[in-house]
């Protein structure tokens with residue numbers, strides 16, 4: 001099963017991808033997490049993209065496509081995977097088609113002001129990329145990852161000003177992909193204004209329909 005989780009920044013893609021990955025036993029491939037890992041480790045790719053990410057812009061298509069190609073050819077992707085944060089441009093979508101056939105795109109829709117609230121309250125674990133929210137999904141112990149106890153951090157691109165820039169980039173470059181996948185009959189709309197469980201249930205229903 002090959003899935004894409006789609007939606008504006010901080011719609012809840014990572015949160016749902018983590019759950020779906022557990023439920024269906026397929027890896028979550030988050031280009032954002034992969035890039036942030038490069039930045040944290042100061043690899044050549046990391047040094048190249050740090051400023052781009054901090055400014056709320058998209059990484060270069062060729063680099064992102066290469067990262068995805070390498071990742072989906074790993075053995076754990078043999079039974080499928082879940083793409084989170086890719087494709088983000090029409091060019092990336094076309095490149096993805098050369099790599100594989102996607103079964104379903106889950107499109108999370110959320111109102112702009114709610115997106116800003118979710119991004120600004122987001123906290124992540126720098127070690128295992130778990131996602132929390134100070135109000136909506138707090139960790140058991142304040143500021144600590146439930147799974148590994150690491151001190152949670154705020155992403156550099158989750159400042160309100162950068163969030164609004166990222167939303168604009170999404171509207172300009174990524175939103176057009178929604179209609180592209182809809183025309184192919186591969187898109188399911190998910191109401192992202194509900195709580196985390198409510199969103200998850202809609203996704204499971206959508207997936208069970210393609211599996212049936």
Ligand code: ADP
Nearest residue numbers: 010011012013014015118122132133136195196
């Ligand atoms: P994305 O991967 O789309 O950028 P995340 O999964 O990181 O989004 O979620 C953004 C923030 O909103 C996180 O702090 C997360 O805990 C919170 N969140 C995610 N889904 C919901 C939801 N359905 N209701 C409320 N808060 C949510």
